[in-house]
Amino acid sequence: MKPKILVVEDEPTLAEVLCDYLAASGFDAHSLADGNQVIAWVQQHQPAAVTLDVMLPGKDGFQLLKEIRQFSQVPVLMISARVDEIDRLLGLELHADDYICKPFSAREVVARIKTVLRRQQQMAEIPAPATTFILDRERLCVRLREQEQTLTQVEFELLACLMARPGRIVSRSHLMDTIYPDRRIVSDRTIDSHVKKLRKKLALLQPETELIGSIYGAGYKFDDSALSR
Known part of the structure; x- marks a missing residue:
């Protein structure tokens, strides 16, 4: 075809x-x-x-x-x-x-x-490494090996957006547009709060690893290389 x-x-x-x-x-x-x-x-x-x-x-x-x-x-x-x-x-x-x-x-x-x-x-x-996170949209959860964490809808969309661009900086404004397509007015602190909660859940799957990095004045990025550490 x-x-x-x-x-x-x-x-x-x-x-x-x-x-x-x-x-x-x-x-x-x-x-x-x-x-x-x-x-x-x-x-x-x-x-x-x-x-x-x-x-x-x-x-x-x-x-x-x-x-x-x-x-x-x-x-x-x-x-x-x-x-x-x-x-x-x-x-x-x-x-x-x-x-x-x-x-x-x-x-x-x-x-x-x-x-x-x-x-x-x-x-x-390129084959996905065994340590790759698996996102399950139907169940709103993320799995790593035999473990999984349930996410809120906002946390799931946030993680999906970051994981779609591993190693690349995603601005807060783009994250806001992705999470809130109805364009409601939210502040940067709202995004920061969601990221903080998401980090805690990811830390339960991959302890002592900062998977979501903060780039001052620019946004956030998902560090997929940290999964293999």
């Missing part, structure tokens, strides 16, 4: 060219022009990758990426004519897998998609 690629682009000519190049490269390419249609399509079809224009009718690309990351780690390549540094950093902060600036060649986009998919495949082929 051909890998399915979703092209989200409101310029018809550009979307058609990208889809043609992707099809010629062995992909099953689909395009959408309205941001309001994207989330339902991704949930239903589960594409191998998404190219996501920033400026769209309906929801913009950054909002869509934020919503996608609440339920999927599908590779997302942001495409935009807005090349200023703030937009670029925001795209990476929301955990885009790549950021492509217009104008570009369709061949370049196809090459970058192949690179992202190849990198994802290589990561999937």
Whole structure:
């Protein structure tokens, strides 16, 4: 079965060219022009990758990426004519897998998609060590070896978000958006309190090990290398 690629682009000519190049490269390419249609399509079809224009009718690309990351780690390549540094950093902060600036060649986009998919495949082929935490969403718990700890919904989402990016700093603002998708107003202290409680539970599974590190002024990161100590 051909890998399915979703092209989200409101310029018809550009979307058609990208889809043609992707099809010629062995992909099953689909395009959408309205941001309001994207989330339902991704949930239903589960594409191998998404190219996501920033400026769209309906929801913009950054909002869509934020919503996608609440339920999927599908590779997302942001495409935009807005090349200023703030937009670029925001795209990476929301955990885009790549950021492509217009104008570009369709061949370049196809090459970058192949690179992202190849990198994802290589990561999937790395066997998980015996000390890896296993998250059980249905039971809201985390297991290590023969032990397990029950988590609250907030603690579970917090740990899942950090574990999805081992060794990488995750900002408090991103954690807040992940834990509270309704965008309720919470302070940094709220996140700090949840992290403190989560650390205590993880310490019962892996004593004398700081699995969640604090990075002053930046956020938190999950130290997966500490599991093997």
